Amino acid sequence: xxxxxxxxxxxxxxLRVAEGRTYPVRKPGEKGADRILIFEDKDGDGEFETKKVxxxxxxxxxxxxxxFGGVWIGAAPYLLFIPDRDGDDVADGDPEILLxxxxxxxxxxxxxxxxxxxxxxxYGCHGVFTHSRVGKPGTPxxxxxxxxxxIWRYHPTKHEFEVFxxxxxxxxxLDFDGNGDWFTTACVIPHYYQVIQGARYFRQAxxxxxxxxxxxIKTIADHLHYGDGTFESMRADGKVxxxxxxxxxxxxxxxxxxxxxxxxxxxxxDNFPEAYRxxxxxxxxxxxxxxxxxxxxxxxxxxIRHAPDFALAQDHSFIGVALVQGPDGALYASDWHxxxxxxxxxxxxxxxxxxxxxxxxxxxxxxxxxxLVGASDVELVKRLxxxxxxxxxxxxxxxxxxxxxxxxxxxxxxxxxxKLMRKDESRTHRLRAFWAMQVCDLMGASELYSMLDDDDxxxxxxxxxxxxxxKENVSEKTLKKFVALAEGERSPVVRRYLAxxxxxxxxxxxxxxxxxxxxxxxxxxxxxxxxxxxYGLEPMVxxxxxxxxxxxxxSAWPKLDNFTQRRAAETIEGRAALLAYVGGAKTPQEFxxxxxxxxxxxxxxxxxxxxxTWDAFIxxxxxLNHEKVDTMVLRIRARLGxxxxxxxxxxxxxxxxxxxxxxxxxxxxxxxxxxxxxxxxAASLLDEPAFRETALAALPRYLDTDIAAKLIKALPSxxxxxxxxxxxxxxxxxxxxxxxxxxxxxxxxxxxxxxxxLMRQMRAHxxxxxxxxxxxxxxxxxxxxxxxxxxxxxxKFALTPERLERVDLSYGRHVYANTCGTCHKLFDSGxxxxxxxxxxxxxxxxxxxxxxxxxxxVVGKDYQLNVIxxxxxxxxxxxxxxxxxSRLEISMAGGTKTVVRTADIDERKILSQSMMPTGLFDAIxxxxxxxxxxxxxxxxxVDEWKGEK
Numbered sequence: 006x007x008x009x010x011x012x013x014x015x016x017x018x019x020l021r022v023a024e025g026r027t028y029p030v031r032k033p034g035e036k037g038a039d040r041i042l043i044f045e046d047k048d049g050d051g052e053f054e055t056k057k058v059x060x061x062x063x064x065x066x067x068x069x070x071x072x073f074g075g076v077w078i079g080a081a082p083y084l085l086f087i088p089d090r091d092g093d094d095v096a097d098g099d100p101e102i103l104l105x106x107x108x109x110x111x112x113x114x115x116x117x118x119x120x121x122x123x124x125x126x127x128y129g130c131h132g133v134f135t136h137s138r139v140g141k142p143g144t145p146x147x148x149x150x151x152x153x154x155x156i157w158r159y160h161p162t163k164h165e166f167e168v169f170x171x172x173x174x175x176x177x178x179l180d181f182d183g184n185g186d187w188f189t190t191a192c193v194i195p196h197y198y199q200v201i202q203g204a205r206y207f208r209q210a211x212x213x214x215x216x217x218x219x220x221x222i223k224t225i226a227d228h229l230h231y232g233d234g235t236f237e238s239m240r241a242d243g244k245v246x247x248x249x250x251x252x253x254x255x256x257x258x259x260x261x262x263x264x265x266x267x268x269x270x271x272x273x274x275d276n277f278p279e280a281y282r283x284x285x286x287x288x289x290x291x292x293x294x295x296x297x298x299x300x301x302x303x304x305x306x307x308x309i310r311h312a313p314d315f316a317l318a319q320d321h322s323f324i325g326v327a328l329v330q331g332p333d334g335a336l337y338a339s340d341w342h343x344x345x346x347x348x349x350x351x352x353x354x355x356x357x358x359x360x361x362x363x364x365x366x367x368x369x370x371x372x373x374x375x376x377l378v379g380a381s382d383v384e385l386v387k388r389l390x391x392x393x394x395x396x397x398x399x400x401x402x403x404x405x406x407x408x409x410x411x412x413x414x415x416x417x418x419x420x421x422x423x424k425l426m427r428k429d430e431s432r433t434h435r436l437r438a439f440w441a442m443q444v445c446d447l448m449g450a451s452e453l454y455s456m457l458d459d460d461d462x463x464x465x466x467x468x469x470x471x472x473x474x475x476k477e478n479v480s481e482k483t484l485k486k487f488v489a490l491a492e493g494e495r496s497p498v499v500r501r502y503l504a505x506x507x508x509x510x511x512x513x514x515x516x517x518x519x520x521x522x523x524x525x526x527x528x529x530x531x532x533x534x535x536x537x538x539x540y541g542l543e544p545m546v547x548x549x550x551x552x553x554x555x556x557x558x559x560s561a562w563p564k565l566d567n568f569t570q571r572r573a574a575e576t577i578e579g580r581a582a583l584l585a586y587v588g589g590a591k592t593p594q595e596f597x598x599x600x601x602x603x604x605x606x607x608x609x610x611x612x613x614x615x616x617x618t619w620d621a622f623i624x625x626x627x628x629l630n631h632e633k634v635d636t637m638v639l640r641i642r643a644r645l646g647x648x649x650x651x652x653x654x655x656x657x658x659x660x661x662x663x664x665x666x667x668x669x670x671x672x673x674x675x676x677x678x679x680x681x682x683x684x685x686x687a688a689s690l691l692d693e694p695a696f697r698e699t700a701l702a703a704l705p706r707y708l709d710t711d712i713a714a715k716l717i718k719a720l721p722s723x724x725x726x727x728x729x730x731x732x733x734x735x736x737x738x739x740x741x742x743x744x745x746x747x748x749x750x751x752x753x754x755x756x757x758x759x760x761x762x763l764m765r766q767m768r769a770h771x772x773x774x775x776x777x778x779x780x781x782x783x784x785x786x787x788x789x790x791x792x793x794x795x796x797x798x799x800x801k802f803a804l805t806p807e808r809l810e811r812v813d814l815s816y817g818r819h820v821y822a823n824t825c826g827t828c829h830k831l832f833d834s835g836x837x838x839x840x841x842x843x844x845x846x847x848x849x850x851x852x853x854x855x856x857x858x859x860x861x862x863v864v865g866k867d868y869q870l871n872v873i874x875x876x877x878x879x880x881x882x883x884x885x886x887x888x889x890x891s892r893l894e895i896s897m898a899g900g901t902k903t904v905v906r907t908a909d910i911d912e913r914k915i916l917s918q919s920m921m922p923t924g925l926f927d928a929i930x931x932x933x934x935x936x937x938x939x940x941x942x943x944x945x946x947v948d949e950w951k952g953e954k
Contacts, residue, residue: 007360009339015071016399018332018375020044023066029112029350037064049374070119073161079116081109108137113348118179125444126158132175133209162409172206178269183433184463190266190287195224197309203508216889219568226309230261262292268328273394276334277367288325293318304531305501332375334393335366382414386421389437401441408445419447462496473506491521507541526561535562546572550582570606581616588625593634600637643678651680669699676703688712691719713741717748730901736763737879739770746778766882769872809939817940819950820933827898832946836900848942860921870920874912
């Protein structure tokens with residue numbers, strides 16, 4: 006067995022293994038080198054005696070499951086079904102293409118982790134840097150389902166495909182617990198997520214397909230497997246508590262091994278001691294181990310606690326990929342086995358000579374051969390109560406298949422299942438029977454309706470789920486029951502199922518349920534519920550903004566109100582409804598609150614039309630006869646471009662006796678409102694420290710050569726962050742770029758402030774004079790190193806372990822801040838533009854050299870360099886980190902962000918190269934390279950350098 010990339014057991018207790026021999030590059034055409042193997046233990050002694058090749062010449066296989074008379078294979082661009090209906094281990098014909106359009110731009114992020122769900126669908130994972138548009142063969146592109154990070158499912162008999170949940174990074178591990186709650190493991194980002202239908206989860210990169218999501222659901226882990234190991238501070242503000250790390254001096258190995266994970270088993274068997282039941286087990290690749298996590302209920306969901314590592318390989322070539330619970334209750338782990346841990350597209354660097362399979366069991370082996378294929382229907386129902394969930398799942402799968410084929414004894418099966426659903430049975434038995442009743446279509450309408458009132462929140466919740474699957478066919482009676490549950494149900498678990506079902510209902514029938522759910526103040530801080538309700542409400546805001554604003558305004562959840570107002574502010578009709586909502590306030594305090602929320606909703610949008618509720622809004626404010634209300638009216642009038650209100654805010658800005666906070670607000674209002682005088686006023690304030698940041702933010706809209714000259718003069722006195730921002734502004738236009746270059750020639754501005762990314766941007770102006778000046782200052786640009794292997798050898802010779810041990814790590818942190826830190830975070834330092842390096846394989850010198858010397862060899866789409874040229878001649882280069890139909894946000898090196906309206910864009914180029922420049926190591930002294938590399942490998946943060954800057 007070599008390169009075991011996926012595996013599963015079948016109903017006869019045999020192990021199916023997919024060999025990923027083709028990885029990492031799909032072979033041209035349809036034939037590859039991948040195989041599907043069958044390992045069998047015929048005598049039940051715990052050893053596989055035979056191996057068969059079930060299929061070969063497959064191409065880029067990444068997922069496998071067995072059921073419904075065949076084998077289900079993920080092999081991008083296809084989801085395949087290989088029929089073997091007679092079960093003789095010989096394919097009945099060629100693989101059938103069920104779905105196509107699966108991407109493989111990044112071949113370690115393809116469809117994977119196939120798992121049969123409790124509802125009878127086949128589930129799987131999909132990575133963030135692979136961009137798929139999935140459909141049945143021949144489906145037009147505009148009718149396909151896009152996915153580039155998330156969990157998907159496919160129904161084996163209805164042949165329907167859908168995305169179940171969106172987000173995460175490169176999830177490669179999927180399982181559900183005894184309650185039917187799904188969970189997945191992820192890489193690079195925090196590692197563990199509870200998967201809820203319709204949810205959007207934190208993404209490693211890129212945007213959600215719906216740009217109006219505004220916020221997504223974060224990890225349920227309370228810890229990291231790198232950094233300081235804790236996650237409470239990151240849950241609060243996206244950062245890690247580094248003070249705790251310094252106190253404990255934790256290292257990555259002690260915390261779980263790093264940020265890359267594969268496989269997932271939520272253990273539900275009795276081979277291990279009872280204390281292990283319900284725990285999660287999954288591989289940590291860089292840590293060469295299997296980690297263990299414990300589940301605890303929290304609100305509507307779960308929190309995951311770190312437990313001691315379960316199994317540690319002393320062999321650093323152990324690369325665990327698949328992990329499954331076997332028919333015997335043991336864990337089975339596939340070992341890719343290679344000294345190369347990270348994905349790399351070079352097919353020649355991989356060790357294809359071996360692969361391994363480990364079994365981890367407790368105590369002596371209990372011989373027990375499993376074969377459910379020949380069991381009777383009633384015997385299979387009894388197996389639903391088995392202590393090993395694998396047996397129960399296989400029994401349900403066979404019952405579902407027999408029901409579909411018309412070979413199920415429905416009467417006797419229904420009677421036995423109803424016995425298991427009695428309230429004196431355990432939740433596990435009741436749920437398994439419930440799932441089997443549903444997938445076999447044995448439950449009548451009245452029986453399912455009665456389940457909504459069940460005392461067990463998971464039984465009630467699953468009844469909600471199955472009703473939600475009916476979508477537009479949900480009856481009015483059931484909808485009213487949903488609303489009653491939302492208003493009165495004590496369990497947040499049931500409310501989670503209701504909130505999830507919201508998106509399955511037709512939009513016109515969601516209002517009452519959304520209103521009822523959002524009235525529950527007890528759920529205001531729940532991790533799932535406010536966001537799930539928002540995902541269901543969002544599509545309705547533009548069609549009925551008045552109703553959505555009213556419901557959100559009366560909600561117990563401020564987040565729902567905030568998001569609804571932001572969404573309404575995206576359209577002229579929505580802004581009209583918002584302004585009418587402000588003008589309709591009954592008290593001064595209510596007017597002020599609503600007015601402030603309106604300003605927050607429109608944010609930094611400019612050139613907004615005045616809505617048709619303008620006059621009514623002004624009259625509403627005047628009728629309250631209140632000084633602060635009058636000021637709020639002036640604030641909103643100026644913000645929407647009413648030039649008659651500009652005079653008041655100019656007087657505030659020019660009044661030095663006013664508080665600096667009020668004067669800065671006045672400048673911001675004038676700039677966003679489009680006051681033609683704001684640019685010159687802002688430029689005049691660049692020398693005042695209190696106003697620099699606000700003044701600089703106001704300049705892009707008014708930048709010309711006169712203002713640029715004032716900016717260049719003020720730059721030397723700016724702190725570093727503002728200097729970077731000012732430099733980026735100057736490089737955005739050809740005429741101001743020339744002024745910048747002249748100031749560098751005259752030593753007025755340091756050349757080191759110009760980042761390599763900005764250099765590319767300035768060359769993109771296409772101005773011959775700019776190019777000549779840049780060549781004189783920095784030389785001509787270089788592409789990839791012509792001899793990468795030689796470069797690697799050179800730096801390995803220079804960066805010996807002995808040399809790296811001698812360097813000052815604090816100085817290395819200083820070098821990092823001026824190089825990598827302009828785009829990457831490491832510990833608590835740097836800018837979160839590119840991937841966070843904290844949990845990467847940075848202790849590996851080969852990893853660092855490959856990424857630094859050849860940064861363009863593998864570039865995720867979301868890290869590609871965008872060059873934006875506006876109609877007035879400005880050019881911006883960076884990563885597009887936020888984009889909707891009307892504008893996009895460009896993030897540049899150093900942390901500067903610029904928002905450009907789509908209507909102002911003349912040209913957008915997406916280059917097939919990273920923002921990370923080539924030649925970084927050649928651009929700094931060799932001693933600085935050594936210090937940087939040693940700092941990158943540090944397990945903990947170090948003190949800041951105190952030497953000369």
